[in-house]
Amino acid sequence: MRLTTRGRYAVTAMLDLALHDQGGPVSLSDIAARQGISLSYLEQLFSRLRKQGLVDGTRGPGGGYQLLKSVNLISVADVIDAVDETVDATKCGGQQNCQGEHRCLTHDLWADLSTQIRSFLGNVSLNELVGQQSVQAIRQWQDHRHELSHNASL
Numbered sequence: 001m002r003l004t005t006r007g008r009y010a011v012t013a014m015l016d017l018a019l020h021d022q023g024g025p026v027s028l029s030d031i032a033a034r035q036g037i038s039l040s041y042l043e044q045l046f047s048r049l050r051k052q053g054l055v056d057g058t059r060g061p062g063g064g065y066q067l068l069k070s071v072n073l074i075s076v077a078d079v080i081d082a083v084d085e086t087v088d089a090t091k092c093g094g095q096q097n098c099q100g101e102h103r104c105l106t107h108d109l110w111a112d113l114s115t116q117i118r119s120f121l122g123n124v125s126l127n128e129l130v131g132q133q134s135v136q137a138i139r140q141w142q143d144h145r146h147e148l149s150h151n152a153s154l
Helices: 005-020 028-035 039-051 076-082 107-122 126-130 133-153
Strands: 055-058 064-067
Touching (some): 005 028, 005 039, 005 064, 005 076, 005 126, 005 133, 028 039, 028 064, 028 133, 039 055, 039 076, 076 107, 126 133
Antiparallel strands (some): 055 064
């Protein structure tokens, strides 16, 4: 089972947006700076997230992105699905052709694991992540670091 960079970055960016979505759009350049993700990559991800109805974008000065749903209603699985990511532990991508045209001995084991992972991620909301003490501590550190670098560039 391997979650690619696309899925990881999408979840990280959406969590950053949830942490900073207090009454106004959040710029992708701010998310990029805080999370160390390329701006062009974030633009691609947010295009997909917007098409799936998770975020809305505002153009122009003061523009950026906002969540379209409450953080309680957006699960990690929703974000992963929105960027066309899969969480599948099977060798065959669930096609049951692990060994040529036949299932392998452990197909059901890996398919069950995939189901468990999917269920777990579907039950974790952005709100739950926002509420974690460790997430809040990292947010404070990242915000402080971002503010220092922003002020140094002025």
